[in-house]
Amino acid sequence: xxxxxxxxxxxxxxxxxxxxDTKAVDGxxxxxxxxxxxxxxxxxxxxxxxxxxILTAQDPETSGxxxxxxxxxxxxDAVLSRMCFIRESQKYPGDFTPAQAFKSAxxxxxxxxxxxxxxxxxxxxxxxxxxxxxLSRGQLSAVGVVIGLAARAELTFFDEPYxxxxxxxxxxxxxxxxxxxxRHPRTIILSSHLIDEVAxxxxxxxxxxxxxxxxxxxxxxxxxxxxTVTGEETNVxxxxxxxxxxxxxxxxxxxxxxxxxxxxxxDRARAADLGLELSPVSLQQFVxxxxxxxxGRAGVEPRTVTEPSELEVAP
Amino acid sequence: xxxxxxxxRMQLINKWTFLGIPALIIAGSFALTYAIWLIxxxxxxxxxxxxxxxxxxxxxxxxxxxxxxxxxxxxxxSVSRRTFFIGTTGLFAVVALGISLLYFVLGRVELATNGxxxxxxxxxxxxxxxxxxxxxxxFNFLVMLALYMTGFWFATVYKxxxxxxxxxxxxxxAVVLVGLIALAGWQGWWPQVGAWFAAQTPLxxxxxxxLLCAALAVGSYLTLRRATP
Numbered sequence: 001x002x003x004x005x006x007x008x009x010x011x012x013x014x015x016x017x018x019x020x021d022t023k024a025v026d027g028x029x030x031x032x033x034x035x036x037x038x039x040x041x042x043x044x045x046x047x048x049x050x051x052x053x054i055l056t057a058q059d060p061e062t063s064g065x066x067x068x069x070x071x072x073x074x075x076x077d078a079v080l081s082r083m084c085f086i087r088e089s090q091k092y093p094g095d096f097t098p099a100q101a102f103k104s105a106x107x108x109x110x111x112x113x114x115x116x117x118x119x120x121x122x123x124x125x126x127x128x129x130x131x132x133x134x135l136s137r138g139q140l141s142a143v144g145v146v147i148g149l150a151a152r153a154e155l156t157f158f159d160e161p162y163x164x165x166x167x168x169x170x171x172x173x174x175x176x177x178x179x180x181x182x183r184h185p186r187t188i189i190l191s192s193h194l195i196d197e198v199a200x201x202x203x204x205x206x207x208x209x210x211x212x213x214x215x216x217x218x219x220x221x222x223x224x225x226x227x228t229v230t231g232e233e234t235n236v237x238x239x240x241x242x243x244x245x246x247x248x249x250x251x252x253x254x255x256x257x258x259x260x261x262x263x264x265x266x267d268r269a270r271a272a273d274l275g276l277e278l279s280p281v282s283l284q285q286f287v288x289x290x291x292x293x294x295x296g297r298a299g300v301e302p303r304t305v306t307e308p309s310e311l312e313v314a315p
Numbered sequence: 316x317x318x319x320x321x322x323x324r325m326q327l328i329n330k331w332t333f334l335g336i337p338a339l340i341i342a343g344s345f346a347l348t349y350a351i352w353l354i355x356x357x358x359x360x361x362x363x364x365x366x367x368x369x370x371x372x373x374x375x376x377x378x379x380x381x382x383x384x385x386x387x388x389x390x391x392x393s394v395s396r397r398t399f400f401i402g403t404t405g406l407f408a409v410v411a412l413g414i415s416l417l418y419f420v421l422g423r424v425e426l427a428t429n430g431x432x433x434x435x436x437x438x439x440x441x442x443x444x445x446x447x448x449x450x451x452x453x454f455n456f457l458v459m460l461a462l463y464m465t466g467f468w469f470a471t472v473y474k475x476x477x478x479x480x481x482x483x484x485x486x487x488x489a490v491v492l493v494g495l496i497a498l499a500g501w502q503g504w505w506p507q508v509g510a511w512f513a514a515q516t517p518l519x520x521x522x523x524x525x526l527l528c529a530a531l532a533v534g535s536y537l538t539l540r541r542a543t544p
Contacts, residue, residue: 053543056393074395075395075396075540076395077318077394077395080394080395081318082393083393084393085391085393087544090387091387091388091544092388093329093388094380095329095332095384096328100329101388104328104388104392107321107325108321108392108393108394109392109393
């Protein structure tokens with residue numbers, strides 16, 4: 001089959017998930033073509049896990065249209081079998097050991113690679129014969145990471161996979177993820193709030209806030225789409241006039257403003273004339289500023305009126 | 316269908332909970348009963364023991380465990396709820412059938428050995444002795460399956476609605492039972508009720524049990540359809 005004739009990996013239209021009086025996911029429309037490492041970023045409670053639960057039909061949507069590999073995933077073994085989603089709070093059968101959990105995964109995931117799983121177990125120093133309920137939080141996370149990686153599902157979700165893992169173990173995860181992904185390209189959706197740590201892995205960023213997607217762009221586009229301008233307050237004000245300001249800080253007569261803009265050489269020259277310092281914005285800063293700015297705007301006008309388009313980064 | 320078989324295999328990965336403990340209960344209940352027969356002086360009457368029922372009751376626990384332990388994990392294994400249901404209940408139906416066949420054979424051995432040489436009756440269903448072998452096997456099988464489905468159904472209700480679900484379910488059961496008893500007393504139906512129970516045969520009891528199993532299976536499946544891990 002030609003890649004062009006295949007449906008997108010994920011297609012959501014107006015998807016909402018309501019719990020009693022809150023909307024965990026609020027009218028999300030999203031298309032993911034696949035074949036990349038996607039970062040699903042956002043604050044705790046922003047709707048990351050709920051969105052992944054909808055996509056894997058673990059907790060189906062209240063309304064809207066969900067398509068994964070062109071079909072609805074609910075009770076659809078053909079679609080489900082191509083996905084893997086280990087929850088951050090994944091429960092395992094009470095007396096299972098990691099070895100038994102991996103044995104189980106090998107029954108269900110067609111691409112399961114036992115050698116790869118064994119190597120990962122060794123690297124994470126995971127005790128294979130200890131009962132899962134006796135494992136530490138980090139070891140528990142490692143069980144999920146091993147299943148998620150070795151399953152090699154066409155669409156793999158990692159839900160805050162690093163909880164309790166130390167910096168070394170996290171690095172192992174990132175390295176193995178990138179290595180294995182380059183050898184076996186697939187679609188990976190990584191939910192995280194350790195944004196700086198994963199920034200270099202991500203090819204595409206989805207930012208979710210209060211159940212809405214407020215940013216959906218290639219990581220490459222985002223890098224350099226915002227800049228922090230620092231200098232004398234009036235000069236900063238003059239330079240940033242008419243721009244989309246994400247964040248403002250003031251210290252005496254000095255101001256520091258983060259704004260969305262791609263600066264050309266003319267802009268840079270003007271900034272130099274005004275004695276302004278331009279500094280790049282890290283993905284983490286950008287995401288934090290963007291989320292805060294969206295919250296500020298939502299405070300001014302009712303959330304239902306906010307057009308998603310006005311929150312999007314200019315191409 | 317393949318995935319349903321995989322679900323059954325997944326349930327059996329930890330053989331201890333779902334096969335080891337039942338086997339231990341069967342062996343243990345026999346050993347204990349036999350020991351008691353040896354200790355107590357024998358008289359002319361057949362010495363009937365209900366110890367063989369213990370593994371039958373364990374099916375209630377199996378029903379609860381096979382759902383609570385494994386359903387959330389099966390979701391992570393990308394298994395649909397339907398496939399999980401078919402694979403899991405199918406597996407325990409097979410286990411129940413296996414035990415029923417074993418009990419039937421043990422019942423025949425019991426008859427042939429004069430009650431294990433102790434004039435005992437542990438596996439042979441005295442009250443169903445007149446019924447065909449198939450009915451005796453079917454009766455044990457359906458009782459185990461009914462207990463299994465009862466445990467499974469309660470576990471799905473708890474999984475989906477938590478404590479509220481339990482409270483509502485038990486309240487409804489209590490109200491219905493009390494209501495039926497009150498109705499029977501008020502209408503003076505007790506003689507007829509007694510006659511109805513007396514008229515039941517092993518086959519008709521099996522039939523009612525099968526009906527209960529079917530109702531519980533449908534109820535569990537519909538509840539599970541919307542349960543979240």
